Amino acid sequence: MSDQTALSFANKTAPADGVAVVFAEEGPKLSAAAQDLDNKSKGLLSRAVAITGFKGKKEQTVDLVAPQGLKFARAVLVGLDKTSSYGAEDWLNLGGAVRGLLSGKEAPAAHIYLETAGGDVAPADVASFALGMLLRGYKFKKYKTKARKKDGAAGEADDRSLKKIVIHCGDPRAAGQAFAPARAIADGVTLARDLVNEPANVLGPAEFAARAKELTKLGVQVEVLGLKALQKLGMNALLAVGQGSEKPSHVAIMQWKGAGVRGGDPIVIVGKGVTFDAGGISLKPAAGMEDMKGDMAGAACVVGLMHELAERKAKVNAVGIIGLVENMPSGSAMRPGDVVTAMSGQTIEVLNTDAEGRMVLADCLWYAQERFKPKAVINLATLTGAVMVALGKEHAGLFSNNDELSSQLIAAGNVTGEKLWRLPLGPKYDKMIDSKVADMKNTGGKWGGSISAAQFLQRFIKEGTPWAHLDIAGTAMSSVDSDINRSWGSGFGVRLLDRLIVDQYERR
Ligand code: BES
Ligand code: MN
Ligand code: ZN
Numbered sequence: 001m002s003d004q005t006a007l008s009f010a011n012k013t014a015p016a017d018g019v020a021v022v023f024a025e026e027g028p029k030l031s032a033a034a035q036d037l038d039n040k041s042k043g044l045l046s047r048a049v050a051i052t053g054f055k056g057k058k059e060q061t062v063d064l065v066a067p068q069g070l071k072f073a074r075a076v077l078v079g080l081d082k083t084s085s086y087g088a089e090d091w092l093n094l095g096g097a098v099r100g101l102l103s104g105k106e107a108p109a110a111h112i113y114l115e116t117a118g119g120d121v122a123p124a125d126v127a128s129f130a131l132g133m134l135l136r137g138y139k140f141k142k143y144k145t146k147a148r149k150k151d152g153a154a155g156e157a158d159d160r161s162l163k164k165i166v167i168h169c170g171d172p173r174a175a176g177q178a179f180a181p182a183r184a185i186a187d188g189v190t191l192a193r194d195l196v197n198e199p200a201n202v203l204g205p206a207e208f209a210a211r212a213k214e215l216t217k218l219g220v221q222v223e224v225l226g227l228k229a230l231q232k233l234g235m236n237a238l239l240a241v242g243q244g245s246e247k248p249s250h251v252a253i254m255q256w257k258g259a260g261v262r263g264g265d266p267i268v269i270v271g272k273g274v275t276f277d278a279g280g281i282s283l284k285p286a287a288g289m290e291d292m293k294g295d296m297a298g299a300a301c302v303v304g305l306m307h308e309l310a311e312r313k314a315k316v317n318a319v320g321i322i323g324l325v326e327n328m329p330s331g332s333a334m335r336p337g338d339v340v341t342a343m344s345g346q347t348i349e350v351l352n353t354d355a356e357g358r359m360v361l362a363d364c365l366w367y368a369q370e371r372f373k374p375k376a377v378i379n380l381a382t383l384t385g386a387v388m389v390a391l392g393k394e395h396a397g398l399f400s401n402n403d404e405l406s407s408q409l410i411a412a413g414n415v416t417g418e419k420l421w422r423l424p425l426g427p428k429y430d431k432m433i434d435s436k437v438a439d440m441k442n443t444g445g446k447w448g449g450s451i452s453a454a455q456f457l458q459r460f461i462k463e464g465t466p467w468a469h470l471d472i473a474g475t476a477m478s479s480v481d482s483d484i485n486r487s488w489g490s491g492f493g494v495r496l497l498d499r500l501i502v503d504q505y506e507r508r
Helices: 032-040 044-052 088-102 123-137 172-197 205-218 227-233 236-242 289-294 297-311 357-371 386-391 403-416 427-431 449-458 494-505
Strands: 006-010 019-025 061-065 074-079 109-113 164-168 221-225 250-257 267-277 317-327 339-341 347-349 376-381 396-400 420-422 467-471
Touching: 006 123, 006 172, 019 032, 019 088, 032 044, 044 061, 044 074, 074 088, 088 123, 088 403, 123 164, 123 172, 164 172, 172 297, 172 494, 205 221, 205 250, 205 267, 205 297, 205 317, 221 227, 227 236, 227 250, 236 317, 236 339, 236 357, 250 297, 267 289, 267 297, 267 357, 267 494, 297 317, 297 376, 297 494, 317 357, 357 376, 357 449, 376 403, 386 396, 386 449, 396 403, 396 449, 403 420, 403 467, 403 494, 427 449, 449 467
Parallel strands: 006 164, 019 074, 019 109, 109 164, 267 317, 267 376, 376 467, 396 420
Antiparallel strands: 061 074, 221 250, 250 317, 339 347, 396 467
């Protein structure tokens, strides 16, 4: 759920109470607002600085409670290091960290004097800071029936008392304008996180498709294909994965035509939407199986991104396609050894029913190219455990047939902090999935599991289609705590692809 605290921008002298947050750079060199608090409190702040040994370093803070001479209940001084080397990601993370500091402070209002020792912060950076605050404020508390007060093992305090956050800055109007697209990003990431965090008993393929359909309200054209339509299209690889489940498979197609006819062919984003991956007949072990409710994080990112593009009325033609299935063991489930014919006409020998994501994507990727003439196709999938063996949870795996698209994606990753690391493709790897009985098998053997999975996907990419596959198994779910995220689902990919689209695909 999004941060329920109202956020606004104001000038530096606007009325304020509750918690004040001020900043200092390395030294410490206090900002003007911090200096002002110090003067009004007759040197209380500088005494506290001296006593605590605060040097203005990152993560250092001084927390004054009921400070004499101030109208604030609390004043927090936050260290910045040196802002001269700050990029967008630093402002974003700072906003997240400050939002974290406010958690559990039990005040109805917080006033942040966002100012460096050198003076004003640029409006774009103020907007990044504010986005960081919103992202950190996210909490999935839908199923919590009691409020939480204090920080504990299970997460941060509820902040029910914190009603508003005001960011005081040099040019609040400009900051507000710069913040408009950031608000859309926050809403897109929030939606993606909500979908990933939702348990699989509540969010099956049909419910997920219904959530996609809700984008209609924002002007996105949404089609939902059910069993009949998928059978007619010949999406037998996707259908084979879902045939063991009580919950029928769906595919949703979302079109945002923000650049009109002049914008030309769309960029197409495809997402793996396995709402629960039990492994099928090749059943997964019990330990950690609950995490497989998040095996739809690729699809969640696509829906979050389409929401974001529509909300900020992006001047781009973009299509999102998500394959929604549940992979379960049952009497009707596909078996190891089965051969299925994908929509492309190629045959697949199923060696392991747990290698299901690639089968879902195979048909969605083919459909994407048959129906649209994409400028580029990018797919996101929690595809392999092996990508975490290779890259940990710091980078998502990037595979591509196109060097230019790869470097654009990597650049977008570096700016947003949603980082990518390119891994190889090639004929020798491709050979790993040759089958004795069919055109290919769905697993490639012991080594390089993320690569053979990517090779499988590439067999469904036509010559000449620029394509990239992002393996987000390590970055989208079961997330490591960060300044901007404390929830299980991270919403990975929304900010990354927004950046790519702004930089490369939007009409100016
Ligand atoms: N959804 C899993 C991959 C996964 C694992 C995502 C852990 C997130 C966390 C995927 O469908 C899968 O089961 N992959 C297998 C492939 C194998 C059977 C070839 C894997 O990675 O073990
Ligand atoms: Mn699987
Ligand atoms: Zn899976």
